[in-house]
Amino acid sequence: MNQKGILIVVSGFAGTGKGTIMKELLRRYSGQYALSISMTTRSPRPGEQDGVEYFFTDRETFEHEIAVGGLIEHACYCDHYYGTPRAYVDSQLLMGKDVILEIEVQGALQIKEKFPDTVLLFVVPPSVQILYDRLKGRGTESGEVIAARMKRAGEECAYIPHYDYILVNDDLDVCVEQMHHIIQSQKLAAARNATFIESIYSDLQSLSF
């Protein structure tokens, strides 16, 4: 069977708990998954560390990386670049790890176009009301910020049909196990095991009785 890792993109509305799900997935199955770290030209926020939340870099270095094909996707938001370094992803996949990218919808579709084998997962809340209540319950965001996030969710929603799977984050434990099983089941897809099937076929053809 194919031992190479697979590439997974996780997206989802703000407030659906993507970060918590992935943290728990990596805690439970630490040997199996690698979380890709994005590169950005924005400044670190208080508490953020280089190589943990992001690789922080300058514009010149980032543009050099684009030029030499060092990023598998990149985008520019609010005058700052964000991108996914290729070297880390490639090395982890070769080592058999499944690499998870947490990126937004446009980046996700870029990745799927370049690497059609990528599995796209979208995390949704059990209902829109629950999403609204969660955002409000945090008590850290103004009504305006919450309204903007809900509006953004409405825009992102149009992209969900391009994703392969949806995960409803109702119960964290269930959701983490579902994510794990979706990814591990994908490894058994016939399309990912053409070489193994070919070897069985050729062994059967070469038999003589």
Place this chain on the structure above:
Amino acid sequence: MNQKGILIVVSGFAGTGKGTIMKELLRRYSGQYALSISMTTRSPRPGEQDGVEYFFTDRETFEHEIAVGGLIEHACYCDHYYGTPRAYVDSQLLMGKDVILEIEVQGALQIKEKFPDTVLLFVVPPSVQILYDRLKGRGTESGEVIAARMKRAGEECAYIPHYDYILVNDDLDVCVEQMHHIIQSQKLAAARNATFIESIYSDLQSLSF
């Protein structure tokens, strides 16, 4: 989320242990799965019971079932009809059960063509040598019968790329859990949850702040 059951076809070379896998799957998750029972015009073998291994019937009744669309697939082997009754499959799917059909490669492709949502699983041995040793180890079949089965496996192998997933039956416990997770993960496919996605979309669009 979609609560309707899904249709699964399981095929595989003789001697790979399909029957044992499914028996164990149904034992562990008895509330979740239903095994479809085929209808046939061949006579029961010693020990076979009507409604257990097959529904045994006569040619006239079988042909009537074909004529009224009562079978979702059928084929004729060695002058006997074999087919899958539609009513049982439909009623179990509506009740939310996942219905498993154990059928051979041509029937599997017929089903996939009529019901593109069907998940096709193919069970393979870890290696051709192991398959040969298993068949020989049974000690119940002549060298000629074993040779015929290996030849048939060689023919069936050409169909595997049409299947969605392959399962390597190396360890029964692993294999049963993999089958379960493949099937349950499929329920989270975005394509199977268009109505749920549409409801989230419409709730988000109708929000006003």
